[in-house]
Amino acid sequence: MRDDLSLLKQGALHLRSSSAGQRTRMLELLADSIEANTELLLSENERDCQEHAHSLAPALAQRLHLSREKVEALVAGIREISRQPDPLGAVMSRTQLDQGLTLEKVSIPLGVIAVIFESRPDVFFQVLGLSLRSGNGVVLKGGYEATHSNRAMYRIAREAFAHNELPAEWFTLIEGRESVSELLKCDDLIDLVIPRGSNEFVRFIQENSRIPVLGHAAGVCHLYIDRSASHGQAVEIVLDAKTQYPAACNAVETVLIHEEIALEFVPKLATALQSAAVYLRGCARCEEILGTVDRVGDDQWGTEYGALVIALKVVPSLDAAIAHVNTFGSHHTDGILATDELACARFTDLVDSASVFVNCSTRFADGYRFGLGAEVGIGTGKLHARGPVGIEGLLTYKYILRGSGQVVSTYSGCNPRVFRFKRLER
Amino acid sequence: MRDDLSLLKQGALHLRSSSAGQRTRMLELLADSIEANTELLLSENERDCQEHAHSLAPALAQRLHLSREKVEALVAGIREISRQPDPLGAVMSRTQLDQGLTLEKVSIPLGVIAVIFESRPDVFFQVLGLSLRSGNGVVLKGGYEATHSNRAMYRIAREAFAHNELPAEWFTLIEGRESVSELLKCDDLIDLVIPRGSNEFVRFIQENSRIPVLGHAAGVCHLYIDRSASHGQAVEIVLDAKTQYPAACNAVETVLIHEEIALEFVPKLATALQSAAVYLRGCARCEEILGTVDRVGDDQWGTEYGALVIALKVVPSLDAAIAHVNTFGSHHTDGILATDELACARFTDLVDSASVFVNCSTRFADGYRFGLGAEVGIGTGKLHARGPVGIEGLLTYKYILRGSGQVVSTYSGCNPRVFRFKRLER
Numbered sequence: 001m002r003d004d005l006s007l008l009k010q011g012a013l014h015l016r017s018s019s020a021g022q023r024t025r026m027l028e029l030l031a032d033s034i035e036a037n038t039e040l041l042l043s044e045n046e047r048d049c050q051e052h053a054h055s056l057a058p059a060l061a062q063r064l065h066l067s068r069e070k071v072e073a074l075v076a077g078i079r080e081i082s083r084q085p086d087p088l089g090a091v092m093s094r095t096q097l098d099q100g101l102t103l104e105k106v107s108i109p110l111g112v113i114a115v116i117f118e119s120r121p122d123v124f125f126q127v128l129g130l131s132l133r134s135g136n137g138v139v140l141k142g143g144y145e146a147t148h149s150n151r152a153m154y155r156i157a158r159e160a161f162a163h164n165e166l167p168a169e170w171f172t173l174i175e176g177r178e179s180v181s182e183l184l185k186c187d188d189l190i191d192l193v194i195p196r197g198s199n200e201f202v203r204f205i206q207e208n209s210r211i212p213v214l215g216h217a218a219g220v221c222h223l224y225i226d227r228s229a230s231h232g233q234a235v236e237i238v239l240d241a242k243t244q245y246p247a248a249c250n251a252v253e254t255v256l257i258h259e260e261i262a263l264e265f266v267p268k269l270a271t272a273l274q275s276a277a278v279y280l281r282g283c284a285r286c287e288e289i290l291g292t293v294d295r296v297g298d299d300q301w302g303t304e305y306g307a308l309v310i311a312l313k314v315v316p317s318l319d320a321a322i323a324h325v326n327t328f329g330s331h332h333t334d335g336i337l338a339t340d341e342l343a344c345a346r347f348t349d350l351v352d353s354a355s356v357f358v359n360c361s362t363r364f365a366d367g368y369r370f371g372l373g374a375e376v377g378i379g380t381g382k383l384h385a386r387g388p389v390g391i392e393g394l395l396t397y398k399y400i401l402r403g404s405g406q407v408v409s410t411y412s413g414c415n416p417r418v419f420r421f422k423r424l425e426r
Numbered sequence: 427m428r429d430d431l432s433l434l435k436q437g438a439l440h441l442r443s444s445s446a447g448q449r450t451r452m453l454e455l456l457a458d459s460i461e462a463n464t465e466l467l468l469s470e471n472e473r474d475c476q477e478h479a480h481s482l483a484p485a486l487a488q489r490l491h492l493s494r495e496k497v498e499a500l501v502a503g504i505r506e507i508s509r510q511p512d513p514l515g516a517v518m519s520r521t522q523l524d525q526g527l528t529l530e531k532v533s534i535p536l537g538v539i540a541v542i543f544e545s546r547p548d549v550f551f552q553v554l555g556l557s558l559r560s561g562n563g564v565v566l567k568g569g570y571e572a573t574h575s576n577r578a579m580y581r582i583a584r585e586a587f588a589h590n591e592l593p594a595e596w597f598t599l600i601e602g603r604e605s606v607s608e609l610l611k612c613d614d615l616i617d618l619v620i621p622r623g624s625n626e627f628v629r630f631i632q633e634n635s636r637i638p639v640l641g642h643a644a645g646v647c648h649l650y651i652d653r654s655a656s657h658g659q660a661v662e663i664v665l666d667a668k669t670q671y672p673a674a675c676n677a678v679e680t681v682l683i684h685e686e687i688a689l690e691f692v693p694k695l696a697t698a699l700q701s702a703a704v705y706l707r708g709c710a711r712c713e714e715i716l717g718t719v720d721r722v723g724d725d726q727w728g729t730e731y732g733a734l735v736i737a738l739k740v741v742p743s744l745d746a747a748i749a750h751v752n753t754f755g756s757h758h759t760d761g762i763l764a765t766d767e768l769a770c771a772r773f774t775d776l777v778d779s780a781s782v783f784v785n786c787s788t789r790f791a792d793g794y795r796f797g798l799g800a801e802v803g804i805g806t807g808k809l810h811a812r813g814p815v816g817i818e819g820l821l822t823y824k825y826i827l828r829g830s831g832q833v834v835s836t837y838s839g840c841n842p843r844v845f846r847f848k849r850l851e852r
Contacts, residue, residue, distance in 0.1 A: 013752075017775050095797045101786060103796055110808050111778065191808050212809045233831040240833030326439075348826050349443050352537065360527060360829025369837070370529055370825070371521050371847035382536055382617050383638045384809035387825045399796070399813045400774050403786025405659040407666030411795070421797035 001182040004172065005112070005139070005189040011169030012112050012137025018166055020086035023132055026161060027082035030132070031075050033160030034125060037152075038071050044152035045121060052145045056119075059247070063120045064145055074125050077374065081129040084373065087391055088135050096422040100404035107395050109135035111191040114183055115376070116205070118197045119143025124153045126374055128171060134394040137170040139190065141180060150175075184209035192394075194377045199304065214393060216380040218330040219249030220304050221362045224321040224347065226338030227258040231265055233359070234337045235272045238310075240361040241335075243276050247306050249378060250333050250365040254301060254311045256321045262314040263289060269312070278308045285314035301328040318343050322350045329353060331380045333365035354380055354387035427608040430598065431538070431565070431615040437595030438538050438563025444592055446512035449558055452590060453508035456558070457501050459586030460551060463578075464497050470578035471547060478571045482545075485673070489546045490571055500551050503800065507555040510799065513817055514561050522848040524837075526830040533821050535561035537617040540609055541802070542631070544623045545569025550579045552800050554597060560820040563596040565616065567606060576601075610635035618820075620803045625730065640819060642806040644756040645675030646730050647788045650747040650773065652764030653684040657691055659785070660763045661698045664736075666787040667761075669702050673732050675804060676759050676791040680727060680737045682747045688740040689715060695738070704734045711740035727754040744769050748776045755779060757806045759791035780806055780813035 015023070034041070045066040056064065090107040097103055113136050117123040124142060131138035142150040154173040161168040174183065183190065187210040194214045195205045203217040223241060225234045241252035257265055266289045270280055280286075281300075282293040296303075296311045301324070303311070315321045325334045335357030336347040348356045355365045365388060367375025372390030379386040385393035410417045441449070460467070471492040482490065516533040523529055539562050543549040550568060557564035568576040580599040587594040600609065609616065613636040620640045621631045629643040649667060651660045667678035683691055692715045696706055706712075707726075708719040722729075722737045727750070729737070741747045751760045761783035762773040774782045781791045791814060793801025798816030805812040811819030836843045 013776055013778075017772075097790070097795065097797060101790075212807075230831070237831065237833055240835050244833070244835050244838070344828075346443075350439055352439075353824065355825045355827065358826070358828045360827060360832040361834050363834035364523070364527075364827055364829075364832070365825075369523065369834070369845065371523060371845065381638075382822045386822065396808045396812065398779065399781045399791075400784070401781065401786060401790055402770075402784045403790075405656070405663065406786040406790070407663055407670070408787050408789035408795070409666050409670050412670070419795065419797065 001179065002186060002189070005183070005186050007169050008137050008139065008172055009112055009189050011167055012109070012135075014167055015132070015137065015170040016088070016109050016135040018135075020088065022166060023086065023135065024082050026164060026166070027078055027129060027132055029160045029164060030125070030129065030157060031078040031082065033156050034071065034075050034078065037156045037159070038068065041071060041149070041152050041156065042066060042068065044148040045146075047148045048146050056145065060119065060145075063118070064149075066121050066149065070122055074122055078125060078129045081133050081374070084133060084391075087133065087395055091426045092397060094424040094426055096420055096424055097401075098406065098417070098420050101406050102402050102424070104400045104402075105397050106400055108398050110394055110396050112137035112139070112189060113394060114139040114141070114190050114193045114211070116141040116180060116193065116195045116197070117143065119145035121146045121149040121153065123196070124150060125157075127376070128157055130374055130376060130391055130394060131171065134391050136394050139172055139174055139183060141174050141183075147175065184211065187211045196377060212384070214379050214381075214385065214389060215377050216249060216330065216332055218304050218380075219251070219332045220254070220302055220328065220330040221250055221252050221332055222254050222256060222325045222329055222334040223252050223362065224256040224315075224318075224325070224334075224336045225258060225261070225265060226318060226336060226340060226343050227260040228340035228343060229261070229337040230339060231261070231268060234265070235269055237337055237359070237361050238269060239272055239276055241363055242273065242278055242310050243308065244361070244363050246308050248363065250362050251306070252310070252362050253303065253305055254313060254328070256313050256315045256324055258318070258321070259285075259314050259316050266290065266312060266314070273310060276308075278310050280310060280312065282312040283314055286312045289314075302330075304330070318346060322347060326350075326352050332378065333357065333362045335360065335362055354378075427605065428612060428615070431609070431612050433595050434563050434565065434598055435538055435615050437593055438535070438561075440592055441558070441563065441596040442514070442535050442561040444561075446514065448592065449512065449561065450508050452587060452592070453504055453555060453558055455586045455590060456551070456555065456583060457504040457508065459582050460497065460501050460504065463582045463585070464494065467497060467575070467578050467582065468492060468494065470574040471572075473574045474545075474572050482571065486545065486571075489544070492547050492575065496548055500548055504551060504555045507559050507800065510559060510817075513559065513821055517852045518823060520850040520852055522846055522850055523827075524832065524843070524846050527832050528828050528850070530826045530828075531823050532826055534824050536820055536822050538563035538565070538615060539820060540565040540567070540616050540619045540637070542567040542606060542619065542621045542623070543569065545571035547572045547575040547579065549622070550576060551583075553802070554583055556800055556802060556817055556820060557597065560817050562820050565598055565600055565609060567600050567609075573601065610637065613637045622803060638810070640805050640807075640811065640815060641803050642675060642756065642758055644730050644806075645677070645758045646680070646728055646754065646756040647676055647678050647758055648680050648682060648751045648755055648760040649678050649788065650682040650741075650744075650751070650760075650762045651684060651687070651691060652744060652762060652766060652769050653686040654766035654769060655687070655763040656765060657687070657694060660691070661695055663763055663785070663787050664695060665698055665702055667789055668699065668704055668736050669734065670787070670789050672734050674789065676788050677732070678736070678788050679729065679731055680739060680754070682739050682741045682750055684744070684747070685711075685740050685742050692716065692738065692740070699736060702734075704736050706736060706738065708738040709740055712738045715740075728756075730756070744772060748773060752776075752778050758804065759783065759788045761786065761788055780804075
């Protein structure tokens with residue numbers, strides 16, 4: 001594994017030093033190769049689907065299946081990425097420190113990333129395309145149930161670049177849990193790992209590697225219904241945030257309701273949720289209001305249900321709502337529904353989450369809906385990229401200082417030369 | 427410790443929600459308080475200096491000592507920070523996703539940082555000032571030898587804010603190694619730790635905490651002398667990079683020399699370095715050229731001497747130099763001295779370091795010299811801030827999405843509404 005990854009790191013250096021035009025050409029070659037090999041890909045995917053037909057839940061089986069339409073959409077996606085402006089070498093700032101001494105801050109690839117994803121074959125080419133556009137080497141590890149599909153996609157990608165001038169050593173496919181364990185030890189060869197999948201899996205990776213992790217272990221999202229909220233709108237938004245895709249990380253788990261409107265609003269909301277087959281849990285005050293409700297224990301407010309289950313809590317104030325979110329949330333996405341602008345401002349100001357929403361569904365927290373194009377993941381940490389992360393999350397920068405013989409001693413000691421620090425146009 | 431840090435985290439939330447004007451006023455109060463308490467500060471520092479007069483090396487004793495001029499410079503520094511534009515709430519991008527649904531990416535403080543520094547009392551107020559300007563809570567841990575100074579500075583800072591409307595719970599001083607160990611366990615309460623000091627210490631922190639670390643464990647910096655280099659300029663730059671401040675992390679440790687010029691250049695460089703009392707080490711080829719030299723073992727090329735010692739190595743090509751830097755360097759600062767522009771471009775492109783320099787001394791890698799104002803540290807990682815890090819490194823962002831009742835189901839399923847994704851002016 002180490003030897004393979006060392007080679008890959010070298011390959012990534014070649015990729016990084018290729019031209020934007022070369023990378024664009026490679027994206028086109030990749031799209032062509034997928035198109036030319038559609039039948040192979042579909043038949044290999046069919047093998048996966050048949051082998052796991054009886055062992056997978058319907059939702060998972062659906063994710064595993066590649067239709068002709070999905071493959072067409074994949075090809076279109078890669079062509080779309082090929083048309084995106086090249087993100088490398090962008091000058092983020094330029095400062096003249098002195099005559100003939102100019103500092104530039106320039107965007108560069110992270111280096112080598114590892115993406116570990118579920119049995120969703122469409123992720124393979126999306127990630128490969130984003131890595132290529134951003135000049136990053138990439139290790140792909142797909143789900144076990146998609147083994148035939150993954151191998152076919154890897155072959156299709158190798159073939160795409162077979163006659164290209166650049167070596168194809170910048171990407172690889174790995175299989176098996178042991179490979180993942182070995183990979184996680186190589187913190188000198190992998191710059192970022194992006195685990196997609198279950199919370200337990202993400203947490204396992206965070207706790208078992210010194211490689212920086214981009215991702216989220218949990219999505220405990222909240223909506224707070226302020227006393228100034230429009231009740232009808234609030235009911236509609238909660239329903240969307242809970243039921244539109246309950247398994248999504250940006251689905252709402254807990255609804256906080258201001259005490260002043262609780263008596264009127266909680267029954268309305270409860271009725272609407274129950275009509276949508278949502279199982280209700282609640283605090284003591286909700287129990288009083290509704291007569292009976294499955295009580296949420298004090299230690300259960302941080303639960304991510306990921307299903308048609310929701311927790312309701314009555315809070316005495318806006319600040320109590322903010323404190324609840326900051327204590328029990330996962331810093332993913334939390335929203336306020338209110339017409340009081342001061343309350344909205346206080347909420348967006350003090351809630352310590354990557355995405356803070358006002359008067360809309362938490363389900364908008366998504367790279368595509370944010371207009372970022374493709375999404376590599378959603379981060380809940382504070383360093384590097386957070387929230388829905390697009391291609392920017394695969395970039396870092398370096399400083400390049402170009403001089404003409406300058407030494408520091410000129411600028412220190414007695415009678416030192418003075419720096420100019422002149423901001424230049426980018 | 428946990429309880430104190432929880433309180434501090436709350437205090438930091440208050441600081442973050444204060445206005446830019448309030449934070450500016452607090453910086454002015456801080457400067458006033460330092461000015462008013464100069465005598466106290468000098469006398470407490472004198473106690474430290476006397477207690478450790480015999481145990482500290484001259485360079486360390488000098489760092490510990492606060493002169494009246496240093497205190498005046500500190501006050502001027504805080505006033506300078508108070509005049510800097512407030513970095514919070516800056517809108518980094520604004521996108522209209524749809525009519526009445528607008529996404530903003532806004533700069534915010536990281537939250538709570540911990541800065542662990544050597545016995546250099548001037549760092550205390552610099553860090554406090556930068557934390558205040560950036561709205562971050564901060565835990566300060568100064569060196570043991572500066573105990574009286576640290577305590578005096580802490581009292582001066584508390585006093586500065588004693589009559590201010592904001593609680594002063596956003597900063598604290600801790601003492602002792604046990605406190606550091608306890609702090610490192612609180613990864614839910616501290617967002618970033620910035621260790622300054624010895625390499626071993628930084629490495630200890632990186633390996634013993636799940637809190638993200640900004641810093642560098644080593645500064646193994648290189649200069650590569652290309653066959654196209656101006657010899658006179660190259661000698662002058664190597665001398666500056668090695669001798670101007672040999673203990674600095676951005677001082678050069680290894681000089682790589684292109685084989686084609688080695689026979690002429692190595693003796694010139696060796697003579698100049700020896701005249702400056704620099705102890706020479708070298709490769710086998712250097713030994714041939716110079717007659718005798720202390721040979722560098724194959725496993726010693728990653729050594730940070732931090733003293734008047736330098737390693738010279740003859741390399742067969744530019745690419746060999748790049749490979750050496752990427753293998754043995756610490757990704758801190760590495761430079762090429764050359765007149766060949768293609769060689770310079772290849773070097774800046776392929777050397778995988780935070781700062782890559784052309785025709786100037788590595789000693790320019792510094793927040794002040796880069797025009798960043800004060801520096802919180804120098805990072806050699808790839809995520810978040812890297813290279814010399816100014817106030818930007820204490821910031822992150824959040825997404826704020828403001829809607830008017832939008833739900834995701836409108837934008838999906840049959841006949842979905844289409845997003846607009848219109849970039850708005852910031």
